[in-house]
Amino acid sequence: MNKVTIAVVEDEVIIANDICDTLETLGYSVLEPAINYTEALETIEKHKPDLVILDIQLSGKKDGIDLAWKIKEDYNIPFIFLTSNADQLTIDRAKRVDPPAYLMKPFNEDELYSSIEIVLFNFAEKQKEDENLVINDSIFIKQQMLFKKVKFEDILFLKSDHVYVEIVTKNQNKYVVRGTLNSYLGKLDNNFVRIHRSYIANLSHLDMINQVTIKIGAIELPIGQRYRKTLLDRINIA
Known part of the structure; x- marks a missing residue:
C-alpha cells in the first residue's frame, strides 16, 4: 500500500525540516520542502502530492495565500495553512480561500495528524457519489476513520x-x-x-x-x- 504523499511549503529551513520529520514519524511520505511560490508549483506539478501544507508567509512577491488560490483553481489537491500569523488582515485574506484547515505554530504531532486526517475526510465528503477520495493518480479508500492509498497503476x-x-x-x-x-x-x-x-x-x-x-x-x-x-x-x- 502506498503512503499519502505530502508537500511542505515553508521558507524557514529549520521549521520546514521539523515539519517533514514529524510527518515522516506519523507515517506519511514527504517531498523535499519548497521555500517559495515558484518552487511550490514546480513540486506540485512534478510530484502530484496528495496534500499540501503551506506557510502563509513565503519569500518572494507571492505568499501562501496566493499559492492556495492557485492550488484551488488548477489542482484537485487539499491544503492546510500553517502559520504563526494571526492578525485580522491575514485571517480575513485566508478565509476568502476557504482553507480546509488552519494550524497555528507552534503545533504538536497530534494536532498535525488530526488536521491531515480531517482534511482528507472532509475533502472526500465533498465528492458526491462515493465515500472515497481521488487525488491525482490514486484513490484513497475509506477504512473506518483512515484512508488507504491505492495507485491507479x-x-x-x-x-x-x-x-x-x-x-x-x-x-x-x-x-x-x-x-x-x-x-x-x-x-x-x-x-x-x-x-x-x-x-x-x-x-x-x-x-x-x-x-x-x-x-x-x-x-x-x-x-x-x-x-x-x-x-x-x-x-x-x-
Missing part, C-alpha cells in the same frame, strides 16, 4: 455490485466501496475502460483478448456487446 479492474464497487488490485487485495462504475470511470486515468455493464478494466494489465472476453493475469472478464467497439478502438484493433 495497481488496480486490475473494478466490478459493480448494485450500489457498491469492488476494486481488485494486482496483489489480489479487494476493496468494497460505495458508488457506481460511472462515478469512478470519470475520475480514473485513460488506461481504464468500461468493458461490460459490470466491469471497468485497466488496459495496462491486459494479457489477452478475444471477441467475448479479456484476460488480466489469471482472471477472465466478459466483454459486453455494447462496449466491444469502444474497447477495440482503444486498443487499436479493427
Whole structure:
C-alpha cells in the first residue's frame, strides 16, 4: 500500500525540516520542502502530492495565500495553512480561500495528524457519489476513520455490485466501496475502460483478448456487446 504523499511549503529551513520529520514519524511520505511560490508549483506539478501544507508567509512577491488560490483553481489537491500569523488582515485574506484547515505554530504531532486526517475526510465528503477520495493518480479508500492509498497503476479492474464497487488490485487485495462504475470511470486515468455493464478494466494489465472476453493475469472478464467497439478502438484493433 502506498503512503499519502505530502508537500511542505515553508521558507524557514529549520521549521520546514521539523515539519517533514514529524510527518515522516506519523507515517506519511514527504517531498523535499519548497521555500517559495515558484518552487511550490514546480513540486506540485512534478510530484502530484496528495496534500499540501503551506506557510502563509513565503519569500518572494507571492505568499501562501496566493499559492492556495492557485492550488484551488488548477489542482484537485487539499491544503492546510500553517502559520504563526494571526492578525485580522491575514485571517480575513485566508478565509476568502476557504482553507480546509488552519494550524497555528507552534503545533504538536497530534494536532498535525488530526488536521491531515480531517482534511482528507472532509475533502472526500465533498465528492458526491462515493465515500472515497481521488487525488491525482490514486484513490484513497475509506477504512473506518483512515484512508488507504491505492495507485491507479495497481488496480486490475473494478466490478459493480448494485450500489457498491469492488476494486481488485494486482496483489489480489479487494476493496468494497460505495458508488457506481460511472462515478469512478470519470475520475480514473485513460488506461481504464468500461468493458461490460459490470466491469471497468485497466488496459495496462491486459494479457489477452478475444471477441467475448479479456484476460488480466489469471482472471477472465466478459466483454459486453455494447462496449466491444469502444474497447477495440482503444486498443487499436479493427
